[in-house]
Amino acid sequence: MGISERRQLEREVIRKKIIDAASEILAREGYENLSIRKIANKIEYSPGIIYHYFKDKSEIITYVVEEGYKEILRSIEQIPIDEENPETSIIEALRAYIELMLKTPQQFRAILMNDIEGIQERVNILSEGISKERQSIQSLCNLLVLGAKKGKFRTMDVELTAQIIWTSTHGLLSRLILEKNVSEDQKERLINHHFEVLINGLLK
Known part of the structure; x- marks a missing residue:
């Protein structure tokens, strides 16, 4: 060398x-x-x-966020796509995401629950057309399109639906992290019911 x-x-x-x-x-x-x-x-x-x-703390945080986002994508990409049952792939991908975030709750709170200058534009998901910029949203959109093609999912605004699925999942995560006294059994019941409600809302 x-x-x-x-x-x-x-x-x-x-x-x-x-x-x-x-x-x-x-x-x-x-x-x-x-x-x-x-x-x-x-x-x-x-x-x-x-x-x-x-140059400063903000640049370090930006790098941490980018590395964290890559880790999220890796965890999602490891989930095999079930061509015949895309709803199963949606559930497994979201569960992997939830489990990953619950392992580092303080990091989730620090990054996604604070308006840190220069960070939010890298994690925001609500803008129209965001699926072209966020691979996580695009992956979810692809599964929604697949479900519609298979005749399982109803007609919908795909990107808007993906955004609502992510934000509702973030909402559940934030409460699970903030409410530290919730038992593991209740956490599992809440997560499972979350998926049930989401998927029922997609099915024809």
Whole structure:
């Protein structure tokens, strides 16, 4: 390995340390308590080193959000598409998403339940035409179109329906995260009924 390759590898290692530390602090303490100094203390570097890689906390958060979005997409893409029963694929994809978010509740709260400058435009899903920009919404739209072609789903505005499915799922997630005293059994009942209501609303 040459000097330039070694330096590039070192840069990638430090950058990953910064992102991992920021993600951990964000998940544990929330956005308000995340700071460059805390990140520096955690990885035992000077704040100046961090500023060499990121201009500010907002840029770090943006990177964390983008990595989190990629992880969401990976979890969804791992779900095989059931061509004959697209409703099953919708349920499995949304369940994978819910389970992923419940593993990192503080991160969900920090990113999706706060109006952080520069972040919301990367996670917003309600604009008309957003399915062209958000792969998660596009994937859901594709399943809705498939269900309609199979004669299972009623005629609908596909993008609008996908947006409502995502926002209702976000709503359930936010309550499950905020209401910490809900039992695991009740969580499962709520999630299952959520899917039942959603799918019944799609069927002919």
